[in-house]
Amino acid sequence: MILNVLSTGARAPGAGGGMPSSPLRAAGLSLTKALANEFGPDGVRVVAILVGIIRSGQIVRPAVEAGRDVEEYLATVADRMKIPLGRVGEPREFGDTAAFLLSPRAGYLTGTAVHVDGGFCPAI
Numbered sequence: 001m002i003l004n005v006l007s008t009g010a011r012a013p014g015a016g017g018g019m020p021s022s023p024l025r026a027a028g029l030s031l032t033k034a035l036a037n038e039f040g041p042d043g044v045r046v047v048a049i050l051v052g053i054i055r056s057g058q059i060v061r062p063a064v065e066a067g068r069d070v071e072e073y074l075a076t077v078a079d080r081m082k083i084p085l086g087r088v089g090e091p092r093e094f095g096d097t098a099a100f101l102l103s104p105r106a107g108y109l110t111g112t113a114v115h116v117d118g119g120f121c122p123a124i
Contacts, residue, residue, distance in 0.1 A: 056091065
């Protein structure tokens, strides 16, 4: 099993500052499909997780450095980013998805990507 962790920018590059990372993310998504086609006959599954905004040090650092309330800041981020679920994701939600994809219960999934983004990515 190969699990590629990419951002939602692999399917929907954002404007402003997306170069050169957006094309590289799209290449990672293409690599996921190519590897699945190549190694599927040998029983190797290849899946990608497309991650949206997840609570992390990188996301909360601006709030901490500015002395702002982290929860209030995250609510503002979710609102500004127009995340349909109205909140930033939790690390365990990413981890639970990865654990499922790596498990035998996802045994018929390969060559595809799963969004963990609260509906943020406009592409499906």
